Amino acid sequence: MRDFSNHATVRPADHDIAITDIETCVVEGNFEWNLVKVHTDAGVTGIGEAYRGGGIDELIAYTKRFLVGENPLDVERLFRRIVQEMSGHGGTTGKVVTAASGIEIALWDLAGKVYGLPVYQLLGSKYRDRIRIYCDCHAGEAYAVDDGFTEYAGDDAYQPEAYAETAAEVVNSGFTAIKFDLDMPSDIEPDPYNGRLDNAAIERKREIVAAVRDAVGDDVDLAFDCHWDYSVESGKRLARALEPYDIMWLEDVVPPEETSAQRELARSTSTPLATGENRFRVHELSELLYEHAVDIVTPDPTTCGGLAESKRIADRAEENYIPMSPHNVCSPVGTIACVHLCAAIPNADVLEYHALEVDWWDDLLVRGGPLIADGHIEVPTEPGLGIELDEDVVEEHTLGDDVGFSS
Ligand SMILES: [Mg+2]
CATH class of the missing domain: 3.30.390.10 (Enolase-like, N-terminal domain)
Structure with missing residues (x-):
């Protein structure tokens, strides 16, 4: 052995x-x-x-x-x-x-x-001094997260106008790329299991995308996430309906395990497709890349095997002329790790930020100002990740009865 x-x-x-x-x-x-x-x-x-x-x-x-x-x-x-x-x-x-x-x-x-x-140097290179961030946004007033699950208030809270309003606010705060969830409770009617979208559901999504595009203009990059919900045929119909809006990508349309279904979808539309966040190690992502079943690959470095494994995935993507935009729902620690990765690979594009509703997000680090400025994060140049935890903030927000780190 x-x-x-x-x-x-x-x-x-x-x-x-x-x-x-x-x-x-x-x-x-x-x-x-x-x-x-x-x-x-x-x-x-x-x-x-x-x-x-x-x-x-x-x-x-x-x-x-x-x-x-x-x-x-x-x-x-x-x-x-x-x-x-x-x-x-x-x-x-x-x-x-x-x-x-x-x-x-x-x-x-x-x-x-x-x-x-700095970590980017250990990984081999520094291609960029700051990383463009895309902001994950949620429309509607009743959004809440409980253990990562999204609670909806019902369809009425998610009118296209609600998406457009949030989009304009977030773009005004400096982001040049944003993402919304496009899967909704109405999608499971009339059948909660078969993944089929009826014409009304597709039309509602098209209206949402049109409203967001109209609110922010043509120069903002837009992504929409479907969380692996749909059948191949409904995914094709949805992707085709969104073609006029030149979105950055449509994410996780079909369930994640089956590359041939993803490839079939990719062949059917000019809407760029993204996937990869729930695949592990290079072995589970290579086929997607060599088969051109994905247009933008979105592995999560804190899931898929860390920074070196993510670089191996990025190498295979680059070999096939595919950009990589890491999935990221982390605290500033995992986010800065992704920032170093994005600095170190030629084909990095936007990096996700998914904590708009956590107003103490970057208080977790000792720092001089906001971590995100003008929709970008500067690549730290100090040794290692170049960050220091604020242990008081860590202790304040430790889950359960423990306080801070323990072995
Ligand atoms: Mg996603």
Whole structure:
């Protein structure tokens, strides 16, 4: 058996360091943000974030049995070690890869601090100084999130005018790219299971897209998310109905597992399609790219395997002339990790921001001003991720009875 614990031993003395502990903290924002800290005997600590979801902190804690004592500078070897050590219990995909993503990001932060280099430089290059952000928006007054699920007030709260009003507000605040959800409760009538959109449902969505386009003009990039709801034939009809509005992309139209269905949809329309946020590791995204079943690929670096794995996905996308726009619903920690990735890959486009309703979002970091300015985030140039957590804010918003990080 290949043994990823069997590492090379010759290194400079100041790089001969070891992991001493790994801590986690779940911060309750609009989603549950899984933060992770990796401590070392060199007195340097790395910070990372894994995608939301239950059990991630327990999986991260499990890895301590083989990561404590390891050299944290072997970032990619340790990612492979986690996948291999846990391959018999789901390690090649899903939540184990999500947990490994958070650890991997913390290891890059740690390695950058040890080497005195920003993470983008460790990843190979800096293509841009600031990253354009797209803002995920929600229309209607009754929007609420409970454990990541959207609660709707009924169709009346989601008239096209409500979308247009929100779109204008968000664009006026500086964003040049925005996204709305386009799946609605009425979509499940008359049948909640078959994924079919009737003509009235498609017409309602077309009216929403038309109203948003009209409100913000032609120069704002618009994306719309369908959350994997529809059948291939309804997806085709919807995508075709939206063709006149030149949107940036239509996201996750059909369920996520089946590349051939996605490819069939892509062949049927000139509306650009995006997908990828719930696929793991390069293995689950390659076919989408080589088959040109997607126009903009949207993996989530905090889910799919971390920054190096996301770069491997970006490489395959670039090889096929496909841009990458990372999915991101993270706290500022995971967001800044994505910012470094977007700085380091040639084919990065807009990065998601999904916390408009959390007014303390960037208070989680010690900083001089708002993290997002003019719809962009500046790429930090300090070593590692170039961020410092405000531990008081972390403690204030820790989920459950715990306060702050614990191992
Ligand atoms: Mg989405």
